Amino acid sequence: MKTSLALGSALALLLVTGVSSAATTTYKATLTGSQETPAVTSAATGSATLVFNDNNNKLTGTVTYSGLTPNAGHVHVGACGVGPGAVVDTAFNNPQISPIVVNINLSTAEVTKLIAGELYVNLHTTAHSGGEIRGQLYLEGDAGAGCPAPKADAGTDSGTSGGTSGTSGGTSGTSGTSGTSGTSGTSGTSGTSGTSGSNGATTTPADDAGTAGNDSGGDSGGCATSPAEGSTNGLAMAALAGLGIAIVVRARKKR
Secondary structure, three states: OHHHHHHHHHHHHHHHHHHHHOOEEEEEEEEEHHHOOOOOOOOOEEEEEEEEEOOOOEEEEEEEEEOOOOOEEEEEEOOOOOOOOOEOOOOOOOOOOOOEEEEEEOOHHHHHHHHOOOEEEEEEOOOOOOOOEEEEOEEOOOOOOOOOOOOOOOOOOOOOOOOOOOOOOOOOOOOOOEEOOOOOOOEEOOOOOOOOOEOOEOOOOHHHOOOOOOOOOOOOOOOOOOHHHHHHHHHHHHHHHHHHHHHHHHHHHHO
């Protein structure tokens, strides 16, 4: 008697543990004509909320729609953008009434497809026997899921690298001071000891502009005489003076 009670209690515990360990996962779909393959132009829309129970591989829930009158509805095998696939289990009961109640069984292979996002809900009509609106089943809350898949946000992370173009301009300065009748330190037409110039226009290095003064170079148009020329003229004058003195002395001796 005691043994029977113990076995019964253990069995009950195992059953409770098995039931409590079953996990349920919610999958959702948004049905549109654009997801059909090929796409269908339709104003009809729909949504599905289905719960998967991994204890018995059942998929249960509801499909709600508006804007059409389905004559059939199924869950199919197929990834986003892939043409009509095999029907999972059986067709929906009473698809003409929204919401449609769904209660179907999945095989092990179909469970794998469900987790991968490769099952979809499809509602058929007389006008569109292949399906008027369709929606891929994705795990609830999966922000990256969608058909077609959401595009990655390009954002504004791509910076605009702009080069700074600088204008390097030279500073043009005016060298020297040109004068018409300049005296010492300036170059001019009638200057006494000006810097080198050509008819009053003086070109000197930028650092020494206007201050060349007595440091004169060669004169191409002024009255200043270079040291070399002055030395030569002095020797010539001395020679002439000596010659003149010699002539005078000789003349007096003859007398």
